[in-house]
Amino acid sequence: MFPRLVYESFRHQARRKVLAGIAITLGVAVATAMIAVATNIGDKINHELRSYGANLIVTPQEDTLDVQVGGVNLKPPSDGAFLNEADLPKIRGTFWHNNIIGFSPMLPVTVKIGEGSNAKDVTLLGTYFNKPLSFGKEEFTTGVRITHPWWKVLCGDAKESPSCSWPADDSNDVLLGERLAAKLNQKAGDMLEIAGRRFNISGVLSTGGPEDDEIVAPLALAQQILGKPGAVRRVYVSALTKPQDSFAVRDPKTMSPEVYDRWYCSPYAQSIAYQLQEAILHSHAEQIRQVAQNEGTVLSRIKGLMLLVTLAALFASALAVSAAMATAIFERRVEVGLMKALGASSFAVSVIFFAEALLLALVGGIAGFSAGALLARQIGHSIFNSQISIEPVLFPVILAVAVLVTFAGSAAAISRAVKFDPVFALRGEE
Amino acid sequence: MFLRMLFRAAILRRGRAAAALLAMIVAAAVATAMMNLYVDVQAKLRGEFRNYGANIVIVAKDGQSLPANALTKVESALGAKTLADPFSYAVARTKDGQSVVVVGTDFARARQLNPWWKVIEYFDARLIPSKGWVPPKTALIGVRAAPIVSPDRQPFELSFHDRTITLEPGGSLQTGADEDSRIYLDQSEFQSWTGVVPSTIEVSANGTAAEVEASIHQLAQLLPAADIRPIRQIMEGEANVLNKTRATLYASATLIVLTSALCVLATLIGWVFDRRRDFAIMKALGASERLINGFFAAEAAVLGVVGGILGFFVGIGVAAWIGRANFHAPVVPRFSVFPYILIGSMIVALVSAILPIALLRRVQPAIILRGE
Numbered sequence: 001m002f003p004r005l006v007y008e009s010f011r012h013q014a015r016r017k018v019l020a021g022i023a024i025t026l027g028v029a030v031a032t033a034m035i036a037v038a039t040n041i042g043d044k045i046n047h048e049l050r051s052y053g054a055n056l057i058v059t060p061q062e063d064t065l066d067v068q069v070g071g072v073n074l075k076p077p078s079d080g081a082f083l084n085e086a087d088l089p090k091i092r093g094t095f096w097h098n099n100i101i102g103f104s105p106m107l108p109v110t111v112k113i114g115e116g117s118n119a120k121d122v123t124l125l126g127t128y129f130n131k132p133l134s135f136g137k138e139e140f141t142t143g144v145r146i147t148h149p150w151w152k153v154l155c156g157d158a159k160e161s162p163s164c165s166w167p168a169d170d171s172n173d174v175l176l177g178e179r180l181a182a183k184l185n186q187k188a189g190d191m192l193e194i195a196g197r198r199f200n201i202s203g204v205l206s207t208g209g210p211e212d213d214e215i216v217a218p219l220a221l222a223q224q225i226l227g228k229p230g231a232v233r234r235v236y237v238s239a240l241t242k243p244q245d246s247f248a249v250r251d252p253k254t255m256s257p258e259v260y261d262r263w264y265c266s267p268y269a270q271s272i273a274y275q276l277q278e279a280i281l282h283s284h285a286e287q288i289r290q291v292a293q294n295e296g297t298v299l300s301r302i303k304g305l306m307l308l309v310t311l312a313a314l315f316a317s318a319l320a321v322s323a324a325m326a327t328a329i330f331e332r333r334v335e336v337g338l339m340k341a342l343g344a345s346s347f348a349v350s351v352i353f354f355a356e357a358l359l360l361a362l363v364g365g366i367a368g369f370s371a372g373a374l375l376a377r378q379i380g381h382s383i384f385n386s387q388i389s390i391e392p393v394l395f396p397v398i399l400a401v402a403v404l405v406t407f408a409g410s411a412a413a414i415s416r417a418v419k420f421d422p423v424f425a426l427r428g429e430e
Numbered sequence: 431m432f433l434r435m436l437f438r439a440a441i442l443r444r445g446r447a448a449a450a451l452l453a454m455i456v457a458a459a460v461a462t463a464m465m466n467l468y469v470d471v472q473a474k475l476r477g478e479f480r481n482y483g484a485n486i487v488i489v490a491k492d493g494q495s496l497p498a499n500a501l502t503k504v505e506s507a508l509g510a511k512t513l514a515d516p517f518s519y520a521v522a523r524t525k526d527g528q529s530v531v532v533v534g535t536d537f538a539r540a541r542q543l544n545p546w547w548k549v550i551e552y553f554d555a556r557l558i559p560s561k562g563w564v565p566p567k568t569a570l571i572g573v574r575a576a577p578i579v580s581p582d583r584q585p586f587e588l589s590f591h592d593r594t595i596t597l598e599p600g601g602s603l604q605t606g607a608d609e610d611s612r613i614y615l616d617q618s619e620f621q622s623w624t625g626v627v628p629s630t631i632e633v634s635a636n637g638t639a640a641e642v643e644a645s646i647h648q649l650a651q652l653l654p655a656a657d658i659r660p661i662r663q664i665m666e667g668e669a670n671v672l673n674k675t676r677a678t679l680y681a682s683a684t685l686i687v688l689t690s691a692l693c694v695l696a697t698l699i700g701w702v703f704d705r706r707r708d709f710a711i712m713k714a715l716g717a718s719e720r721l722i723n724g725f726f727a728a729e730a731a732v733l734g735v736v737g738g739i740l741g742f743f744v745g746i747g748v749a750a751w752i753g754r755a756n757f758h759a760p761v762v763p764r765f766s767v768f769p770y771i772l773i774g775s776m777i778v779a780l781v782s783a784i785l786p787i788a789l790l791r792r793v794q795p796a797i798i799l800r801g802e
Contacts, residue, residue: 023696030689034682041678048674052482052667057606065575066611067529069519074529150666179657183492208662288606293546294481301478302675304756305471309464309679312748313686316460320693323453327700375685383677 006355016328017360023324024364025371027317028402032372035398036390037379038310042303044384046240049299050101054147054236055269055292058083058276058285068210073108073123082107082231085219087280091237092135094275099240099267102146104128105232107222111194111215113184122180124194124215126222131169143169144216147238151211153203154178155188164188164203167218173202174217195225237276237285241269243296321402322409325360329353329413337422346418353417357410358403365402369395435725439708446701451737453697457690458741458775459748462767464683466749470761472676474753476636479668483544484515484632486646489657495627496656504631507652508645511636515539516628518620522588522613524579531612532588534620534628537564543634547609551601552583568600570614576602579613588613595623639669691778698733698782702726709790710798719791726783734779738772745771 010017060081067074083105091103107126112119128143144151145166153175155164167173174194176186181204186192188203194215205216223229242248248268252260264271269292273285287293339349373390380388440447488504490496496516497503504514518534540547553565564570571580580586580599587596603609621627635645642665649658712722746763753761790798 019696019700023693026689026692030685033685037678037682045671045674048671049667051670053663063574065528065530065578066608067521067531068608068611069521069531074521148663150662206662208659208665212659286606289546289548290483290544290605290607292606297481298475298478298671301475301756302671305467305675305752306678306682308752308756309467309682309686312460312463312752313682313689316456316686316690316693319453319456320689320696323449323693323697326449327697331700331704379678379681383674383681 002352002355005352006359009352009356010359013332016331017356020324020328021360021364021367024321024360024402024406025368027321027405028365028368028398029371029375031314031317031401032369032390032394032398033375033379034310034313035394036372036376036388038303038306039391040376040380040388041306042299043240044380044386044388045299045302046295047101047386048384049295050238050240051149052291052295053150054104054238055241055288055295056237056239056273056276056285057288058235058237058280058283059233061282061284063284068108068123073110080233081282082228082233083235083280083283085223085230085232087283088232088235089133089135090279091235091276092133092138092140094272094279095265096239096267096272096275099272101238101240102142103235103237104142104144104147105219105235107219107226107231107233108214109222109226111225113192113194113215122215123213124174124217124222124225125211126217126219128219129166129169131219147236148207150207152206154206155204167202169218170220171202171218172199172221174199174215174221175203175205176201177212177214177216178204178206179212180214235280236288237272239269239272240267241272241292241295242267243299244268244270244293318405318409321405325357325406325409326413329410329417333417333420336417336420337424340418340422349418350414353410353414354407357406361403361406362399364406365399368402369398372398439705439729446704447733450694450697450701450733451740453694454733454737454775454779455741455744457687457694457778458738458771459744460690460741461687461774462742462745462771463748463752464686465767465770466746466761466764467752468676468679468683469764469767470749470753471679471757472672474757474759474761475672475675476638476668478757479664479672480513480634480636481545482664482668483546484513484634485642485661485664485668486633486635486649487659487661488631488633488649488653489659490629491655491657494655495629496631496653498627500628500653500656501631503652504633504649507648508633508635512645513539513543513634515543515632516617517630517632518617518624518626518628519630520590520620520624520626522590522624525587528578530575530579530588532590532620532624533612533614534617534624534626535614536617537570537614540614543632544605546605548604549601550604552599553601564600566616567598567619569597570601570603571599572610572612572614573602573604574610575613590624593623639665691774694778695782698730698779699786702783702786703790706790706793706798709787710795713795714799723784723787726787727780730779730783731776734776735772737779738775741775742768742771 060083062081064080085105088103088105091097091100094100104127109124109126110121111124113122114120130141130143130145132139132141153164153166167175174192176184176192181187186201188201190201191198192201205211219232223231247263248270250263252263252274255263269287273287276285277283336349376388376390380386488496488500501514501516505512515536520532521529522532523529549570551564583599585596585598587594597615603614617628635642637645642660646658646660709722749761750763753759
């Protein structure tokens with residue numbers, strides 16, 4: 001009898017059920033999509049924040065002072081300590097290697113260009129552009145094209161074109177800083193004489209920073225000119241980090257072993273720096289505060305914003321579902337009156353309504369969850385160019401919330417409908 | 431008569447009318463809050479991005495120096511909200527012949543411009559009232575320079591072109607970048623020692639990318655002797671993150687507004703359908719189609735206007751709360767979105783009234799009244 005009552009109700013009042021079902025589906029879809037976006041936005045924005053460049057720097061432990069002003073390096077070339085290039089792939093062997101987006105070694109060398117009285121000192125910066133490396137079985141590429149995404153290669157007339165390109169890491173091609181190129185009146189495709197050798201200029205580099213006054217070359221080339229194979233002055237590392245809190249800034253030396261493990265296994269900028277120091281011999285790793293200190297604030301603001309917007313979305317969907325359910329039940333007063341006149345108890349009537357609501361909530365919840373997942377994927381694709389993953393654990397949660405909200409929305413209407421005097425209901429009065 | 435019908439209808443069916451109005455209010459409130467946030471949050475986030483420091487740098491062209499009044503010019507041209515900080519550089523030698531870069535700047539400005547600079551003051555900051563970091567006549571020493579120039583916080587000597595100065599260390603500076611190897615002095619002190627005037631001004635200009643671009647143009651006209659460049663690292667990073675956030679917010683806002691609108695539609699359609707008896711009686715009593723349409727349309731319009739107005743104010747409240755909770759600053763109410771909310775509410779209400787009427791029109795009043 002009971003299943004039949006519910007079944008017939010769905011068969012004969014298809015329009016109303018569809019309307020209520022659509023409302024639930026929509027509400028659940030928006031809620032699912034928003035929750036998925038809100039839980040993923042931290043990761044996505046963290047990735048986008050990497051467009052500010054490296055947030056960690058590794059320098060030799062016993063280094064002398066840098067004497068650099070406005071892109072001109074006054075430090076004697078062989079002075080100070082160096083890191084060993086061969087150690088760099090070990091960065092991929094650190095605990096948080098998956099969080100390390102990329103790294104770029106730098107080796108500034110002072111060279112003379114021009115002849116006779118026109119000769120002047122210019123910094124030649126050796127680095128990786130997009131260098132293929134391997135650590136163990138893992139193959140990866142890294143370099144300034146990953147860690148310094150705002151660097152652009154132009155052709156000298158401020159337009160990008162296919163004939164000017166990034167030099168290959170194993171070539172003898174160099175990039176000329178934008179302002180240096182203007183001063184020397186040289187452009188892509190010209191030859192440049194440095195230290196008695198001629199190099200092809202593959203493009204003009206625009207960075208908006210001191211590199212605009214420098215020559216940027218493959219690392220191997222800078223090492224040859226300096227006469228120190230394998231030498232690296234500093235390494236920029238771009239890593240995904242967790243915003244700093246009071247735990248992050250504690251000194252690992254004073255921690256108990258358990259606390260130390262917890263600190264070591266959290267992707268703080270500090271703990272990643274500590275691990276970099278372990279990976280590279282005789283090095284000192286530190287966060288670049290301009291980038292590292294600010295990303296936490298920006299990240300928490302954006303996360304907080306999306307959380308609040310998601311709350312607003314959940315609230316709106318809950319209200320929408322409740323309103324739809326209330327309407328659907330209110331329309332059926334006559335039916336309630338008839339059932340009660342035939343001797344049904346208030347409890348029996350409520351059970352029928354709740355069973356119907358449950359069915360609607362489940363169907364709407366499943367449909368809404370799938371639609372919401374699709375929506376989230378679409379948002380991830382079109383905005384962040386990457387997948388927004390939906391935790392499977394979200395499915396039962398969403399379904400439970402959908403049932404709960406549908407019940408809550410129906411409860412008031414059901415209790416009113418049940419209390420209604422059957423005589424009035426059947427006479428058609430209100 | 432017409433007005434009376436309108437009001438009696440609402441009063442007699444208080445519950446249903448209230449439910450429809452509530453749905454309208456919620457939808458309008460959510461739409462208002464989202465529109466307010468969408469506009470305001472971008473400005474708020476831009477403010478946050480200014481913590482990354484300067485986005486424009488003014489450098490004297492080769493062999494020239496910036497005019498003495500350059501800083502005043504920059505500040506008066508760009509307004510009070512802009513932060514500008516002059517820097518002058520010199521390479522000095524320590525007692526044992528080590529080269530070190532010494533920078534003259536304005537500490538009070540540098541502190542505002544570069545909030546990420548980590549300064550440890552050697553003196554008790556509470557005892558020395560100072561707008562900058564360190565008391566006058568002392569130097570801020572980069573953490574890498576400190577062990578070399580002043581290992582035990584003793585006064586140290588620096589010489590520049592045979593002119594020697596004795597400085598007292600006032601604090602240490604840590605940034606993780608070039609600043610760590612340098613020594614910072616107050617500009618006037620630096621200038622009286624070296625005679626070097628500022629060669630660089632770093633400017634943090636607030637505003638959209640186009641506004642910053644306009645500022646650069648303005649500065650270029652103002653200071654023809656200088657090279658004015660955007661700091662691309664900061665500008666492009668900001669543009670990238672801001673664009674993604676804006677797009678996400680836009681998608682979310684569209685979704686939420688759409689859901690609310692559709693739910694209002696569903697609620698109102700239910701309401702109008704529910705009143706097919708009224709419709710049938712009016713028709714049976716000889717009301718013209720135009721009158722009936724007009725009646726339901728007027729009802730919907732009143733609902734839309736009332737719901738829109740109430741929802742607008744609720745929405746402003748919600749937006750203000752979100753602004754306060756997340757950015758610790760209220761979102762400024764934007765009354766410019768009011769007409770859109772009002773028109774949107776009315777359109778949704780009208781559509782949801784006219785759609786069921788168009789369906790009912792084809793049905794004979796007798797059939798509705800018989801209850802079939």
